[in-house]
Amino acid sequence: MDASVNPFARGLDKNTANYAPLSPLSFLARAADVFPDTVAIVHGRQRTDYRTFYRRARQLGSALTRLGIGKNDTVSVMLSNVPPMLEAHYGVPMAGAVLHSMNTRLDAAIIAFQLDHADCKVLITDREYAPVVKEALSIATVTPTVIDFSDTEFPQEGERLGSLDYEEFVQSGDPDFAWSLPDDEWDAIALNYTSGTTGNPKGVVYHHRGAYLLAQANVITASMAKHPVYLWTLPMFHCNGWCFPWSLSLVAGTHVCLRWVRPQTMWDLIADEGVTHLCGAPIIMSTLLNAAPEHKRDLDREVEFFTAAAPPPESVLAAMKTAGFNVTHLYGLTEVYGPAVVNDWKVEWNDLPLAEQAQKKARQGVRYVALEGLTVLDPETLEPVPADGETLGEVMFRGNVVMKGYLKNPEATEKAFKGGWFHSGDLGVLHPDGYVQLKDRSKDIIISGGENISSIEVEEVLYKHADVQAAAVVAKPDEKWGETPCAFVELKDGSTVSEADLIAFCRQHLASFKAPKTVVFCELPKTSTGKIQKFALREQAKAL
Known part of the structure:
Protein backbone atom coordinates (compact mmCIF):
# COMPACT_ATOMS: atom_id res chain seq x y z
CA MET A 1 0.00 0.00 0.00
CA ASP A 2 1.25 3.46 -0.87
CA ALA A 3 2.48 5.48 2.15
CA SER A 4 0.13 8.30 1.21
CA VAL A 5 -2.80 5.89 1.63
CA ASN A 6 -1.55 3.75 4.53
CA PRO A 7 -1.95 5.76 7.78
CA PHE A 8 0.53 3.44 9.58
CA ALA A 9 3.30 4.42 7.17
CA ARG A 10 2.66 8.14 6.81
CA GLY A 11 4.88 10.23 9.11
CA LEU A 12 5.93 7.17 11.12
CA ASP A 13 9.48 6.66 9.88
CA LYS A 14 12.50 5.35 11.76
CA ASN A 15 14.53 7.99 13.55
CA THR A 16 17.19 8.13 16.27
CA ALA A 17 14.50 8.39 18.94
CA ASN A 18 12.65 5.20 18.03
CA TYR A 19 15.20 2.92 16.35
CA ALA A 20 18.70 1.58 16.99
CA PRO A 21 20.41 -1.34 15.24
CA LEU A 22 20.45 -4.47 17.38
CA SER A 23 23.97 -5.33 18.56
CA PRO A 24 25.31 -7.28 21.57
CA LEU A 25 27.79 -4.45 22.14
CA SER A 26 25.02 -2.60 23.96
CA PHE A 27 24.87 -5.38 26.58
CA LEU A 28 28.34 -4.57 27.95
CA ALA A 29 27.64 -0.84 28.06
CA ARG A 30 24.51 -1.46 30.10
CA ALA A 31 26.22 -3.91 32.47
CA ALA A 32 28.96 -1.35 33.14
CA ASP A 33 26.37 1.36 33.81
CA VAL A 34 24.15 -0.70 36.10
CA PHE A 35 26.59 -3.14 37.73
CA PRO A 36 30.02 -1.47 37.49
CA ASP A 37 31.43 -3.17 40.59
CA THR A 38 30.19 -6.70 39.79
CA VAL A 39 32.96 -9.14 38.94
CA ALA A 40 32.87 -9.73 35.19
CA ILE A 41 35.97 -11.88 34.64
CA VAL A 42 37.93 -14.28 36.83
CA HIS A 43 41.31 -15.43 35.52
CA GLY A 44 43.63 -17.06 38.01
CA ARG A 45 44.09 -14.46 40.74
CA GLN A 46 42.79 -11.64 38.53
CA ARG A 47 39.38 -10.16 39.19
CA THR A 48 37.97 -7.68 36.65
CA ASP A 49 34.74 -5.76 37.29
CA TYR A 50 32.32 -4.58 34.61
CA ARG A 51 33.54 -1.00 34.80
CA THR A 52 37.05 -2.17 33.92
CA PHE A 53 35.88 -4.72 31.34
CA TYR A 54 33.99 -2.02 29.44
CA ARG A 55 36.90 0.42 29.70
CA ARG A 56 39.38 -2.12 28.34
CA ALA A 57 37.07 -3.08 25.47
CA ARG A 58 36.84 0.59 24.49
CA GLN A 59 40.61 0.95 24.77
CA LEU A 60 41.07 -2.04 22.46
CA GLY A 61 38.59 -0.58 19.97
CA SER A 62 40.36 2.78 20.13
CA ALA A 63 43.83 1.27 19.68
CA LEU A 64 42.65 -0.73 16.66
CA THR A 65 41.11 2.41 15.15
CA ARG A 66 44.37 4.33 15.60
CA LEU A 67 46.09 1.45 13.82
CA GLY A 68 43.86 2.12 10.83
CA ILE A 69 41.37 -0.68 11.40
CA GLY A 70 37.81 0.15 10.39
CA LYS A 71 34.55 -1.20 9.07
CA ASN A 72 34.72 -4.69 7.58
CA ASP A 73 38.43 -5.14 8.32
CA THR A 74 39.24 -8.56 9.75
CA VAL A 75 40.96 -8.94 13.11
CA SER A 76 42.02 -12.55 13.71
CA VAL A 77 42.70 -13.99 17.15
CA MET A 78 44.56 -17.14 18.18
CA LEU A 79 43.66 -17.24 21.85
CA SER A 80 42.48 -19.71 24.44
CA ASN A 81 39.77 -18.92 27.00
CA VAL A 82 41.54 -15.90 28.48
CA PRO A 83 40.40 -12.31 29.17
CA PRO A 84 41.72 -10.86 25.85
CA MET A 85 39.35 -13.22 24.01
CA LEU A 86 36.41 -11.69 25.87
CA GLU A 87 37.73 -8.17 25.28
CA ALA A 88 38.07 -8.93 21.56
CA HIS A 89 34.39 -9.90 21.32
CA TYR A 90 33.53 -6.29 22.15
CA GLY A 91 36.60 -4.21 21.26
CA VAL A 92 36.99 -5.52 17.70
CA PRO A 93 33.39 -4.76 16.59
CA MET A 94 33.55 -1.44 18.49
CA ALA A 95 36.14 -0.47 15.87
CA GLY A 96 33.69 -1.57 13.18
CA ALA A 97 35.84 -4.59 12.39
CA VAL A 98 34.98 -8.29 12.12
CA LEU A 99 36.27 -10.78 14.71
CA HIS A 100 37.81 -13.96 13.29
CA SER A 101 38.43 -16.52 16.06
CA MET A 102 40.67 -19.43 15.06
CA ASN A 103 40.66 -22.96 16.41
CA THR A 104 43.81 -23.27 18.52
CA ARG A 105 44.20 -26.91 17.47
CA LEU A 106 44.56 -26.22 13.74
CA ASP A 107 47.67 -26.94 11.70
CA ALA A 108 49.71 -24.18 10.05
CA ALA A 109 48.38 -24.74 6.53
CA ILE A 110 44.74 -24.26 7.53
CA ILE A 111 45.60 -21.25 9.69
CA ALA A 112 47.41 -19.68 6.74
CA PHE A 113 44.45 -20.37 4.45
CA GLN A 114 42.07 -18.68 6.89
CA LEU A 115 44.31 -15.63 7.33
CA ASP A 116 44.53 -15.20 3.56
CA HIS A 117 40.87 -15.90 2.82
CA ALA A 118 39.76 -13.49 5.57
CA ASP A 119 42.29 -10.86 4.39
CA CYS A 120 43.49 -10.54 7.98
CA LYS A 121 44.72 -7.05 8.92
CA VAL A 122 45.60 -7.68 12.58
CA LEU A 123 46.45 -10.92 14.38
CA ILE A 124 46.30 -11.15 18.17
CA THR A 125 48.06 -14.34 19.22
CA ASP A 126 48.91 -16.08 22.48
CA ARG A 127 52.57 -16.95 22.92
CA GLU A 128 51.58 -20.56 23.67
CA TYR A 129 50.75 -20.97 19.98
CA ALA A 130 53.86 -19.19 18.65
CA PRO A 131 55.38 -22.21 16.84
CA VAL A 132 52.32 -23.03 14.70
CA VAL A 133 51.42 -19.37 14.14
CA LYS A 134 54.98 -18.56 13.08
CA GLU A 135 54.83 -21.36 10.50
CA ALA A 136 51.40 -20.20 9.31
CA LEU A 137 52.63 -16.62 8.84
CA SER A 138 55.53 -17.92 6.75
CA ILE A 139 53.01 -19.65 4.44
CA ALA A 140 50.34 -16.92 4.29
CA THR A 141 50.43 -14.19 1.68
CA VAL A 142 48.90 -11.55 4.00
CA THR A 143 51.18 -9.69 6.41
CA PRO A 144 48.99 -8.67 9.34
CA THR A 145 50.12 -6.56 12.25
CA VAL A 146 50.93 -9.14 14.93
CA ILE A 147 50.11 -8.44 18.58
CA ASP A 148 51.46 -10.91 21.17
CA PHE A 149 49.56 -11.74 24.34
CA SER A 150 51.69 -12.71 27.35
CA ASP A 151 49.59 -14.34 30.04
CA THR A 152 50.93 -13.12 33.40
CA GLU A 153 48.73 -15.56 35.34
CA PHE A 154 49.93 -18.58 33.35
CA PRO A 155 53.21 -17.49 31.70
CA GLN A 156 54.12 -19.09 28.35
CA GLU A 157 57.60 -19.43 26.90
CA GLY A 158 56.66 -19.02 23.23
CA GLU A 159 58.59 -16.39 21.32
CA ARG A 160 57.26 -12.96 20.46
CA LEU A 161 56.18 -12.86 16.81
CA GLY A 162 55.29 -9.19 16.49
CA SER A 163 56.48 -5.80 17.63
CA LEU A 164 53.40 -5.03 19.73
CA ASP A 165 52.53 -6.37 23.19
CA TYR A 166 48.82 -6.86 23.85
CA GLU A 167 48.72 -5.15 27.26
CA GLU A 168 50.72 -2.16 26.05
CA PHE A 169 48.52 -1.96 22.96
CA VAL A 170 45.31 -1.88 25.03
CA GLN A 171 46.72 0.72 27.41
CA SER A 172 47.55 2.96 24.45
CA GLY A 173 43.85 3.21 23.63
CA ASP A 174 41.38 5.86 24.79
CA PRO A 175 39.23 4.60 27.72
CA ASP A 176 36.52 7.06 26.64
CA PHE A 177 36.57 5.89 23.03
CA ALA A 178 33.33 7.06 21.38
CA TRP A 179 32.38 3.80 19.70
CA SER A 180 29.02 3.52 17.99
CA LEU A 181 26.52 0.83 17.11
CA PRO A 182 26.80 -0.56 13.58
CA ASP A 183 25.30 1.45 10.74
CA ASP A 184 23.12 -1.58 10.01
CA GLU A 185 22.38 -4.55 12.27
CA TRP A 186 23.02 -6.70 9.19
CA ASP A 187 26.69 -5.62 9.29
CA ALA A 188 29.15 -8.44 9.94
CA ILE A 189 30.33 -8.93 13.52
CA ALA A 190 32.19 -12.25 13.33
CA LEU A 191 33.72 -14.79 10.94
CA ASN A 192 33.99 -18.48 11.79
CA TYR A 193 35.34 -21.23 9.57
CA THR A 194 33.71 -24.62 9.23
CA SER A 195 35.56 -27.88 8.83
CA GLY A 196 35.73 -28.37 5.07
CA THR A 197 34.14 -31.53 3.73
CA THR A 198 35.48 -30.97 0.23
CA GLY A 199 38.32 -28.57 -0.41
CA ASN A 200 38.96 -25.69 1.96
CA PRO A 201 36.79 -24.72 4.94
CA LYS A 202 34.05 -22.16 4.40
CA GLY A 203 33.92 -18.82 6.20
CA VAL A 204 30.61 -18.33 7.99
CA VAL A 205 29.62 -14.69 8.47
CA TYR A 206 27.55 -13.59 11.50
CA HIS A 207 25.73 -10.26 11.76
CA HIS A 208 25.08 -8.05 14.80
CA ARG A 209 21.35 -8.83 14.79
CA GLY A 210 21.87 -12.59 14.94
CA ALA A 211 24.49 -12.33 17.69
CA TYR A 212 22.15 -10.08 19.71
CA LEU A 213 19.21 -12.47 19.37
CA LEU A 214 21.08 -15.71 20.05
CA ALA A 215 22.81 -14.17 23.06
CA GLN A 216 19.38 -13.35 24.49
CA ALA A 217 18.05 -16.79 23.58
CA ASN A 218 20.92 -18.40 25.51
CA VAL A 219 19.88 -16.54 28.64
CA ILE A 220 16.28 -17.72 28.25
CA THR A 221 17.22 -21.30 27.35
CA ALA A 222 19.73 -21.61 30.18
CA SER A 223 17.36 -19.93 32.69
CA MET A 224 20.11 -17.52 33.67
CA ALA A 225 19.03 -15.31 36.55
CA LYS A 226 20.95 -12.16 37.46
CA HIS A 227 24.70 -12.66 38.02
CA PRO A 228 25.20 -16.29 36.93
CA VAL A 229 28.73 -17.69 37.14
CA TYR A 230 29.83 -19.31 33.89
CA LEU A 231 32.85 -21.62 33.58
CA TRP A 232 34.54 -21.48 30.17
CA THR A 233 34.91 -25.18 29.41
CA LEU A 234 33.63 -24.53 25.88
CA PRO A 235 36.29 -23.05 23.54
CA MET A 236 35.48 -19.43 22.77
CA PHE A 237 36.83 -19.97 19.25
CA HIS A 238 33.95 -22.38 18.62
CA CYS A 239 31.04 -20.37 17.14
CA ASN A 240 32.13 -17.43 19.29
CA GLY A 241 31.63 -19.58 22.37
CA TRP A 242 28.03 -20.21 21.27
CA CYS A 243 27.54 -16.42 21.74
CA PHE A 244 27.91 -16.71 25.53
CA PRO A 245 30.65 -14.00 25.60
CA TRP A 246 27.77 -11.65 24.78
CA SER A 247 25.08 -13.46 26.80
CA LEU A 248 26.81 -12.98 30.15
CA SER A 249 26.77 -9.19 29.85
CA LEU A 250 22.97 -9.30 29.54
CA VAL A 251 22.68 -10.59 33.10
CA ALA A 252 25.93 -9.12 34.48
CA GLY A 253 27.30 -12.62 34.91
CA THR A 254 30.82 -13.68 35.80
CA HIS A 255 33.09 -15.30 33.21
CA VAL A 256 35.42 -17.82 34.87
CA CYS A 257 38.26 -18.29 32.40
CA LEU A 258 39.84 -21.70 31.90
CA ARG A 259 43.08 -21.82 29.98
CA TRP A 260 43.33 -25.61 29.95
CA VAL A 261 40.68 -28.28 30.52
CA ARG A 262 42.06 -30.13 33.53
CA PRO A 263 39.86 -32.10 35.94
CA GLN A 264 41.13 -30.79 39.27
CA THR A 265 41.09 -27.19 38.06
CA MET A 266 37.52 -27.56 36.81
CA TRP A 267 36.26 -29.10 40.04
CA ASP A 268 38.03 -26.45 42.14
CA LEU A 269 36.65 -23.56 40.08
CA ILE A 270 33.12 -25.00 40.06
CA ALA A 271 33.17 -25.36 43.84
CA ASP A 272 35.18 -22.29 44.87
CA GLU A 273 33.83 -19.74 42.38
CA GLY A 274 30.20 -20.80 42.76
CA VAL A 275 29.80 -21.82 39.12
CA THR A 276 26.16 -22.09 38.02
CA HIS A 277 26.51 -22.88 34.30
CA LEU A 278 28.93 -24.49 31.87
CA CYS A 279 28.82 -25.89 28.35
CA GLY A 280 30.80 -28.46 26.44
CA ALA A 281 31.07 -31.62 24.44
CA PRO A 282 30.77 -35.08 26.05
CA ILE A 283 34.53 -35.05 26.67
CA ILE A 284 33.99 -32.42 29.38
CA MET A 285 31.52 -34.68 31.17
CA SER A 286 33.93 -37.59 30.92
CA THR A 287 36.78 -35.47 32.28
CA LEU A 288 34.72 -34.39 35.28
CA LEU A 289 33.35 -37.85 36.02
CA ASN A 290 36.70 -39.64 35.59
CA ALA A 291 38.64 -37.25 37.80
CA ALA A 292 40.56 -38.81 40.67
CA PRO A 293 38.36 -39.14 43.78
CA GLU A 294 40.56 -36.72 45.71
CA HIS A 295 40.02 -34.05 43.03
CA LYS A 296 36.22 -34.19 43.03
CA ARG A 297 34.29 -31.74 45.18
CA ASP A 298 30.87 -31.83 46.82
CA LEU A 299 28.62 -29.15 45.34
CA ASP A 300 26.06 -27.19 47.36
CA ARG A 301 23.97 -26.39 44.27
CA GLU A 302 22.80 -28.03 41.07
CA VAL A 303 24.97 -26.87 38.17
CA GLU A 304 23.45 -26.52 34.69
CA PHE A 305 25.49 -28.33 32.02
CA PHE A 306 24.68 -27.81 28.34
CA THR A 307 26.11 -30.31 25.90
CA ALA A 308 26.04 -30.73 22.14
CA ALA A 309 27.44 -33.25 19.65
CA ALA A 310 26.77 -36.93 20.35
CA PRO A 311 23.92 -37.51 22.83
CA PRO A 312 25.17 -38.63 26.25
CA PRO A 313 24.47 -42.26 27.19
CA GLU A 314 22.14 -43.11 30.06
CA SER A 315 24.99 -44.08 32.40
CA VAL A 316 26.69 -40.71 31.90
CA LEU A 317 23.46 -38.78 32.49
CA ALA A 318 22.87 -40.69 35.73
CA ALA A 319 26.45 -40.13 36.89
CA MET A 320 26.26 -36.41 36.12
CA LYS A 321 23.02 -36.13 38.08
CA THR A 322 24.62 -37.84 41.07
CA ALA A 323 27.62 -35.50 40.82
CA GLY A 324 25.35 -32.43 40.96
CA PHE A 325 24.83 -31.52 37.29
CA ASN A 326 21.63 -31.16 35.29
CA VAL A 327 22.42 -31.97 31.65
CA THR A 328 20.54 -30.33 28.75
CA HIS A 329 21.13 -31.46 25.16
CA LEU A 330 21.59 -28.77 22.48
CA TYR A 331 22.15 -28.96 18.72
CA GLY A 332 23.30 -26.50 16.13
CA LEU A 333 25.95 -25.70 13.57
CA THR A 334 28.45 -22.95 12.91
CA GLU A 335 25.97 -21.61 10.33
CA VAL A 336 23.32 -20.97 13.04
CA TYR A 337 25.57 -19.21 15.59
CA GLY A 338 26.11 -22.42 17.56
CA PRO A 339 23.12 -23.84 19.46
CA ALA A 340 19.75 -23.16 17.86
CA VAL A 341 17.91 -26.31 18.96
CA VAL A 342 17.29 -27.42 22.54
CA ASN A 343 15.94 -30.58 24.07
CA ASP A 344 13.32 -28.67 26.04
CA TRP A 345 12.65 -30.96 28.98
CA LYS A 346 9.06 -31.48 30.09
CA VAL A 347 8.23 -31.96 33.76
CA GLU A 348 6.15 -35.09 33.13
CA TRP A 349 9.22 -36.83 31.66
CA ASN A 350 10.77 -36.90 35.14
CA ASP A 351 8.39 -39.75 36.01
CA LEU A 352 9.65 -41.96 33.20
CA PRO A 353 12.10 -44.82 33.85
CA LEU A 354 15.73 -43.76 33.42
CA ALA A 355 16.09 -45.68 30.16
CA GLU A 356 13.11 -43.81 28.66
CA GLN A 357 14.43 -40.50 30.00
CA ALA A 358 17.72 -41.21 28.23
CA GLN A 359 15.80 -41.84 24.99
CA LYS A 360 14.12 -38.46 25.37
CA LYS A 361 17.44 -36.76 26.19
CA ALA A 362 19.04 -38.25 23.08
CA ARG A 363 16.76 -36.21 20.83
CA GLN A 364 18.11 -32.90 19.59
CA GLY A 365 14.82 -31.16 20.31
CA VAL A 366 12.91 -28.07 19.24
CA ARG A 367 13.88 -24.62 17.99
CA TYR A 368 15.42 -21.92 20.16
CA VAL A 369 13.17 -18.93 20.86
CA ALA A 370 15.33 -16.90 18.44
CA SER A 442 25.08 -36.55 5.10
CA LYS A 443 28.45 -34.81 4.88
CA ASP A 444 30.19 -37.52 6.91
CA ILE A 445 31.31 -35.07 9.55
CA ILE A 446 32.77 -36.69 12.67
CA ILE A 447 32.19 -34.79 15.93
CA SER A 448 35.05 -35.54 18.32
CA GLY A 449 35.30 -33.66 21.59
CA GLY A 450 32.86 -31.11 20.19
CA GLU A 451 35.06 -30.38 17.17
CA ASN A 452 34.02 -31.17 13.60
CA ILE A 453 36.32 -33.41 11.59
CA SER A 454 35.82 -33.95 7.88
CA SER A 455 36.17 -37.63 6.96
CA ILE A 456 37.12 -36.58 3.44
CA GLU A 457 39.99 -34.42 4.72
CA VAL A 458 41.40 -37.39 6.64
CA GLU A 459 40.90 -39.72 3.66
CA GLU A 460 42.82 -37.33 1.41
CA VAL A 461 45.82 -37.55 3.73
CA LEU A 462 45.65 -41.34 3.88
CA TYR A 463 45.61 -41.54 0.09
CA LYS A 464 48.89 -39.63 0.03
CA HIS A 465 50.66 -42.52 1.76
CA ALA A 466 52.55 -44.64 -0.78
CA ASP A 467 51.21 -47.93 0.64
CA VAL A 468 47.50 -47.04 0.72
CA GLN A 469 45.36 -48.49 -2.07
CA ALA A 470 42.00 -47.24 -0.79
CA ALA A 471 40.69 -45.63 2.39
CA ALA A 472 37.44 -44.62 4.04
CA VAL A 473 36.99 -42.82 7.36
CA VAL A 474 33.89 -42.99 9.54
CA ALA A 475 32.92 -42.11 13.08
CA LYS A 476 33.61 -44.68 15.78
CA PRO A 477 31.62 -44.22 19.03
CA ASP A 478 33.87 -43.27 21.94
CA GLU A 479 32.92 -42.89 25.60
CA LYS A 480 35.40 -40.08 26.20
CA TRP A 481 35.28 -38.07 22.95
CA GLY A 482 31.78 -38.91 21.73
CA GLU A 483 33.22 -39.99 18.39
CA THR A 484 36.70 -40.54 16.97
CA PRO A 485 37.88 -41.05 13.38
CA CYS A 486 38.18 -44.71 12.41
CA ALA A 487 40.02 -45.46 9.16
CA PHE A 488 39.38 -48.55 7.04
CA VAL A 489 42.32 -49.10 4.71
CA GLU A 490 43.20 -51.35 1.81
CA LEU A 491 46.98 -51.68 1.43
CA LYS A 492 48.93 -52.24 -1.74
CA ASP A 493 50.39 -55.70 -2.30
CA GLY A 494 53.53 -56.34 -0.31
CA SER A 495 53.02 -53.47 2.12
CA THR A 496 54.07 -53.98 5.73
CA VAL A 497 52.87 -50.61 7.02
CA SER A 498 51.32 -50.77 10.50
CA GLU A 499 48.41 -49.03 12.22
CA ALA A 500 50.88 -46.93 14.23
CA ASP A 501 52.70 -45.93 11.01
CA LEU A 502 49.52 -44.62 9.38
CA ILE A 503 48.36 -42.76 12.50
CA ALA A 504 51.80 -41.12 12.77
CA PHE A 505 51.65 -40.20 9.07
CA CYS A 506 48.26 -38.54 9.54
CA ARG A 507 49.53 -36.61 12.56
CA GLN A 508 52.30 -35.19 10.39
CA HIS A 509 49.77 -33.77 7.91
CA LEU A 510 46.77 -32.96 10.10
CA ALA A 511 45.96 -31.36 13.42
CA SER A 512 46.42 -34.21 15.92
CA PHE A 513 42.76 -34.36 16.92
CA LYS A 514 41.80 -35.08 13.30
CA ALA A 515 44.09 -38.11 12.96
CA PRO A 516 42.44 -41.56 13.15
CA LYS A 517 42.51 -43.19 16.55
CA THR A 518 41.86 -46.58 14.97
CA VAL A 519 42.98 -48.12 11.66
CA VAL A 520 41.42 -51.33 10.34
CA PHE A 521 43.10 -53.14 7.43
CA CYS A 522 40.56 -54.85 5.21
CA GLU A 523 39.00 -55.04 1.78
CA LEU A 524 36.57 -52.15 1.60
CA PRO A 525 32.92 -53.02 0.87
CA LYS A 526 31.86 -51.45 -2.43
CA THR A 527 28.80 -51.17 -4.62
CA SER A 528 28.71 -52.58 -8.14
CA THR A 529 29.86 -49.18 -9.41
CA GLY A 530 32.85 -49.18 -7.06
CA LYS A 531 31.48 -46.73 -4.48
CA ILE A 532 32.57 -47.48 -0.92
CA GLN A 533 29.65 -48.48 1.32
CA LYS A 534 30.21 -46.27 4.33
CA PHE A 535 27.05 -47.40 6.06
CA ALA A 536 28.56 -50.89 6.33
CA LEU A 537 31.79 -49.46 7.72
CA ARG A 538 29.87 -47.46 10.34
CA GLU A 539 28.31 -50.67 11.57
CA GLN A 540 31.74 -52.30 11.75
CA ALA A 541 33.12 -49.32 13.65
CA LYS A 542 30.27 -49.54 16.17
CA ALA A 543 31.07 -53.23 16.72
CA LEU A 544 34.77 -52.64 17.37
Missing part, protein backbone atom coordinates in the same frame (compact mmCIF):
# COMPACT_ATOMS: atom_id res chain seq x y z
CA LEU A 371 14.82 -19.35 15.56
CA GLU A 372 11.74 -18.94 13.37
CA GLY A 373 11.75 -22.30 11.65
CA LEU A 374 13.08 -25.82 12.28
CA THR A 375 11.84 -28.85 10.40
CA VAL A 376 12.77 -32.04 8.56
CA LEU A 377 12.19 -31.91 4.80
CA ASP A 378 12.76 -34.10 1.81
CA PRO A 379 15.99 -32.52 0.47
CA GLU A 380 14.84 -32.84 -3.15
CA THR A 381 11.19 -31.78 -2.99
CA LEU A 382 11.39 -29.67 0.20
CA GLU A 383 8.17 -31.33 1.33
CA PRO A 384 7.86 -32.07 5.08
CA VAL A 385 8.48 -35.68 6.08
CA PRO A 386 5.80 -37.41 8.17
CA ALA A 387 6.18 -36.74 11.90
CA ASP A 388 6.47 -40.45 12.62
CA GLY A 389 9.95 -40.64 14.14
CA GLU A 390 11.01 -42.94 11.31
CA THR A 391 10.99 -41.19 7.93
CA LEU A 392 14.40 -39.75 7.17
CA GLY A 393 14.85 -36.24 5.80
CA GLU A 394 17.23 -33.30 6.03
CA VAL A 395 17.12 -30.98 9.06
CA MET A 396 16.54 -27.40 7.92
CA PHE A 397 16.57 -23.98 9.59
CA ARG A 398 15.05 -20.60 8.89
CA GLY A 399 15.29 -17.30 10.75
CA ASN A 400 17.38 -14.46 12.17
CA VAL A 401 20.05 -16.69 13.69
CA VAL A 402 20.99 -18.24 10.37
CA MET A 403 24.29 -16.89 8.98
CA LYS A 404 24.55 -14.13 6.40
CA GLY A 405 26.27 -16.65 4.15
CA TYR A 406 29.71 -17.95 3.25
CA LEU A 407 32.45 -15.36 2.73
CA LYS A 408 33.49 -15.00 -0.93
CA ASN A 409 31.54 -18.13 -1.85
CA PRO A 410 28.22 -17.21 -3.52
CA GLU A 411 27.79 -20.68 -5.03
CA ALA A 412 27.96 -22.42 -1.66
CA THR A 413 25.71 -19.76 -0.11
CA GLU A 414 23.07 -20.19 -2.82
CA LYS A 415 23.18 -23.97 -2.42
CA ALA A 416 22.88 -23.73 1.37
CA PHE A 417 19.77 -21.49 1.11
CA LYS A 418 18.02 -23.32 -1.72
CA GLY A 419 14.25 -23.09 -1.45
CA GLY A 420 14.30 -20.52 1.35
CA TRP A 421 15.72 -22.85 4.00
CA PHE A 422 19.21 -23.38 5.36
CA HIS A 423 20.17 -26.95 4.49
CA SER A 424 22.11 -28.38 7.45
CA GLY A 425 23.32 -31.50 5.66
CA ASP A 426 22.25 -33.48 8.72
CA LEU A 427 19.76 -36.29 8.28
CA GLY A 428 17.09 -36.84 10.91
CA VAL A 429 13.52 -37.67 11.77
CA LEU A 430 10.62 -35.68 13.16
CA HIS A 431 8.80 -37.18 16.13
CA PRO A 432 5.02 -36.80 16.61
CA ASP A 433 5.59 -34.22 19.39
CA GLY A 434 7.65 -32.03 17.05
CA TYR A 435 11.08 -32.95 18.45
CA VAL A 436 13.86 -33.51 15.91
CA GLN A 437 16.36 -36.35 16.22
CA LEU A 438 19.50 -36.75 14.11
CA LYS A 439 20.15 -40.13 12.52
CA ASP A 440 23.15 -39.55 10.27
CA ARG A 441 25.35 -36.84 8.83
